[in-house]
Amino acid sequence: xxxxxxxxxxxxxxxxxxxxxxxxxxxxxxxxxxxxxxxxxxxxxxxxxxxxxxxxxxxxxxxxxxxxxxxxxxxxxxxxxxxxxxxxxxxxxxxxxxxxxxxxxxxxxxxxxxxxxxxxxxxxxxxxxxxxxxxxxxxxxxxxxxxxxxxxxxxxxxxxxxxxxxxxxxxxxxxxxxxxxxxxxxxxxxxxxxxxxxxxxxxxxx
Numbered sequence: 001x002x003x004x005x006x007x008x009x010x011x012x013x014x015x016x017x018x019x020x021x022x023x024x025x026x027x028x029x030x031x032x033x034x035x036x037x038x039x040x041x042x043x044x045x046x047x048x049x050x051x052x053x054x055x056x057x058x059x060x061x062x063x064x065x066x067x068x069x070x071x072x073x074x075x076x077x078x079x080x081x082x083x084x085x086x087x088x089x090x091x092x093x094x095x096x097x098x099x100x101x102x103x104x105x106x107x108x109x110x111x112x113x114x115x116x117x118x119x120x121x122x123x124x125x126x127x128x129x130x131x132x133x134x135x136x137x138x139x140x141x142x143x144x145x146x147x148x149x150x151x152x153x154x155x156x157x158x159x160x161x162x163x164x165x166x167x168x169x170x171x172x173x174x175x176x177x178x179x180x181x182x183x184x185x186x187x188x189x190x191x192x193x194x195x196x197x198x199x200x201x202x203x204x205x206x
Contacts, residue, residue, distance in 0.1 A: 023111045028043060108129060145178050175203060
């Protein structure tokens with residue numbers, strides 16, 4: 001029997017999640033890097049965190065609280081650890097990405113504990129942010145789908161123009177991280193004719 005939580009408990013939970021969102025957003029609003037979209041500019045990670053939450057809820061409208069929290073802090077404080085602090089090449093890149101993931105998880109965990117979240121919730125948010133169990137964990141897969149869709153919707157076109165010689169291979173790596181539902185959403189996005197041709201080429205080669 002699935003009982004609904006008391007109304008006051010639900011209100012408390014919603015208020016605490018809003019407080020967590022506000023705390024995550026406050027950090028991301030200090031990102032010195034700007035993101036331009038449709039003639040406006042935002043702190044980069046603040047903008048991307050907003051649209052990540054939107055995509056997660058679009059993909060999973062009944063997303064549990066830990067997944068919603070993770071959607072807002074997935075890349076929190078990303079600029080704190082610059083890529084230039086690590087060696088060039090794939091090993092340096094992967095080491096940087098791992099350090100970033102743990103930084104995001106640690107920063108978010110401190111905020112959640114400060115808001116008296118249960119340790120089980122904190123650990124669940126950490127697992128999603130660190131993408132533990134991708135392809136097996138449904139929430140982690142939703143997050144991966146959402147991240148790839150954000151890239152395709154907001155970043156793909158400029159990235160495509162800057163990396164024409166290798167864009168198909170890069171795109172295929174992203175598409176392989178998605179499941180069938182995620183790829184269906186990818187096909188529904190608006191692309192330039194040249195961009196859609198690259199997407200079709202990448203999908204055909206999977």
